[in-house]
Every structure is written in C-alpha cells, then in structure tokens.
Amino acid sequence: MRAVITVVGKDRTGIIAKISETLCKYDVNIQDIAQNVMEELFAMVMLVDISKCNIDFSNLVESLDKDGEQMGLKVHCMHEDIFNAMHRI
C-alpha cells in the first residue's frame, strides 16, 4: 500500500526534515521524492510505503496536516489509488 504526500507553500528550512521525522516515527518508508523551489514557492511530492505504518491512515493524515500547519504549509496525504484511477487507463 502506498500513499502520495504533497507539500506546497513558502520555502523555509527544515520542511523535509520535519515531514520525514513524522514518517519515520510511524514507520512509513519514503520511496521517492520529487521537489522543486520556484521563486519562493516550495513544492514537494513524495511517494511513501504505508504497509508497515503503525497508526491508522487517518491519524497519519492528521499528524502530517499538523506539521504543515506549524510550518505554514499545505500538506496533503492521499492514497496512491486515487491518482492511478484518475490518470492511468
């Protein structure tokens, strides 16, 4: 089971550190990261493996949401299925 995490907002230090710390805490493995900074805007997309995740998926979403709030960023965590369904035939 995999999920897609996106982080969008104003660039600052420690964004990836913060997110990966949370993921590590809950046993979520990062499989791929794509990231770029356009002018001041930070955008990151992460593909993670949630099959060993030690908390409920909805709790993980909530906890990442909080991380985002603390840093003034918008964080989304959604199941990979939805993107596959919409964009792959």
Place this chain on the structure above:
Amino acid sequence: MINTGDILETIKMIEEEHLDIRTITMGISLRDLASDDINVLSDKIYDKITKRAEKLVATGESIEHELGIPIINKRISVTPIAMIGATTNANSYVKLAQALDRAAATTGVNFIGGFSALVQKGFAKGDEILINSIPEALAVTNNVCSSVNVASTKAGVNLDAIAKMGQIIKQTAENTKDNQSMGCAKLVVFANAVDDNPFMAGAFHGIGEPETVLNVGVSGPGVVQAAIRRAGDCSIGEVAEIIKKTAFKITRMGQLVGSLASERLGVPFGIVDLSLAPTPAVGDSVARILEEVGLETCGCCGTTAILAMLNDAVKKGGVMASSNVGGLSGAFIPVSEDEGMIAAVNAGVLSMEKLEAMTAVCSVGIDMVAVPGDTTAEVISGLIADEIAIGVVNNKTTAVRVIPAIGKTVGDSVEFGGLLGSAPIMPVSTHSPAKFINRGGRIPAPIHSLKN
C-alpha cells in the same frame, strides 16, 4: 512514480474546484416484507434498513479519509413503498414514511428515497393510498424523499395521475408552508423513472434490482468550468474534447470509490451515474460552464445548443471510465441548487420556457423551480404534462420538482439552505389548462414505443 503535474491537478480539483463524490446510495429491497398490520410492517421496514445499512456511513467516511476525496452524501433508496404498503389494510402510509425517517436517523444518512409509486399505466392497490399520504408524510418527516412515475415511453402518460399530482404538490406546499414549502423540494414527478438513480429526491430501488446494491453519483461542474477556462480560445470541438477528458477523470474517481465501498460493505456495485450535479456554492455551477463556453448569461440564445454538447461530452467521457453506467447520467439544471442559474433567473434572462427547452437535451427536468404560491393545481399539472411529454417522446427521463411557495410571488425568493439552496420565484403562465387536465384518462404511448 506518478507524474507530479497529475498529482497537483487532482489536488487542485478537490481543493479549489469542488470535485467530490456527490453521493453513495445504497439500494435495499423491501420486497420480502409484508404484513396486514401497518405497525408490524413499519417495524419490519425499520429493522431491515438499519441492519443492511448499519455500516454505510462509517464505511463512506473511512474511504473519504483514506482517499482524501470528499463524499458529500450517504443515502439509502428502497423499493417503492406503494408496493410494500399494499400488503397492509391501512388507508394511509404516513406511518411507513415515519419508519423510513427513523431508519435514516439511526443509520445517519441524510436522505432516504422510495416513498414512491409507479403509476404510468394506472393505479394498483396501494398506489392511490401512497399518493394521498404524500402531503402529510413529507410534513411529518425530515429526511424522506418521495417520487411518482406518471408516464413512460412504453406505457404512455397517465393523465389522471398528473391531475392528482398537481393537487398533491399544492397540498404538500400548504402543509409545509411554515418551512418554506420545503415538502415540495422532496417530491419528484417522473416520466421514464430509472431503477438505479443514486440522486435525491428521485431515488428508489427498482423492482429489477438485486437485494442490495451500491450506486454512486459523481459531481464536478467546477472542474469542467476551470478546464474550459484554462483552454482559452479554441474551437467548440476542442471544448467538447476537454469536457470528455475531464468527465473521464471525474468518473474514474466515482468508479474507484464505488468499488471500494461495495467491497467493504459486501454489497454488489451497481452503477456510476455520470452527472454534473451543481451546488449553490460559487464555482460549482452548470450554468457557469455554459457561460464559460461563451454565453453572456445562461438562458440567452445558444444555451440549449451548448447544454446539448456538454451533456453528450460528459457521457462520452464517462462511459469508458466506468464498468457500469446508469442512473440519470447527464448534466443537472436544478435552479435553486445552482448559483449561476439563480443569478440568470434574477437577471431576467432564464425563463421557464427556456428551462423547458433545456430539459429536452439534458437530465433531468424542471427541477427545484419555485413558482408563485397562488399557482393553481391545474397549471402545475399542465406544467408537469408538458415536461413529461418531452421525456415520453424523446425516450428519456424527465421530471418535475416545483415548489409553489405559499404566500410568495414573483420577485420573492425561498431559502432552503444547504445543498437545496435558494429559489427565486419564477413567473408561470396563469392561463388555465383545466379542461385538458380534467379530461383524465391516458395519453397513448408514442409510435416509437413499438420497437419489437
């Protein structure tokens, strides 16, 4: 890895363009229930629905969290109650409506549909009792929806039923006048009603359906509008292409949610209804799509042509995205539930006559239209008859959901709140079709019903 652009597109659709699953609706057959005592039957109905749909809302919410896509409504539809009520010796089915209402409250769904009768060819035992119970039933319940199918392409038009429904709508408005005549917002008169419609107020569990089934209705007018806006100047053929692609993506989402929900609930997956269902929120309007394509205001000349193209493109895009398509499948044009439609009526551009023309090329009919409270029952019946004729002759579903707003007239508006929105009162011809309506009987089925 999935393309970053695709990921951001999906998130934008949900966050900014109101993409959502409008409803997952569980159909439950009540055909095994019978009793000559209406109290016993009420308990049986309540027990069966609450048992079958026990986990519907919780399952819907868990999928919502997992996928990150909002599922706005969880609903239930049941076998038309006229058929079940007919086993009793009661002369009113209000108690059955109350049992449905209790079941809706217990399961946590926001609407339950199926307080219905199918009378396209005539009234069987139970049908007239049910129809006569509608005004009281809709006044004493909160979440029950009612529908009556008065015509079909195969059977013709039951004019007696149309005459009756004019009176029933008036009576329902009167009974709920302290609440904006709200009862009428939960009452639909159909031609060619479909068995697997997930949308309210017209959903019921058809007689050819399995024991239980799960149907999904998707939504996304805002997404379509935004895609057309981004495309800028291009030919109408390209606009149709953009709509097709967008409809495909929206429908795939419905298919995913439906198959997940059906798997977890252990209920067979029925259909995805390929509909563009608006809400009163800004940026979630079908009228604004038409304007985006190139109308000054929805309702002006050109409206019907664009709507026909939109409706067709939505179907073409959606049909490949889902293994089973059904329900109403088309763009909805409910006036009170669409911010752009409300604005067009208030601007004096969108008239009842234009709405009627629009219903010939899309689903579903004269929907959520408020008319002056003093409109006579015969005029309402005439309005129903016209709309029903469009459905019967064109082999499609049409419907009427009008609200004669008691004590109000043209220039006023009624506020329903929530997804039902607010309806400006629209003028309707006051000249009387009474002689026609009171002739009664049945308009024969059109020649193209003879297909065999």
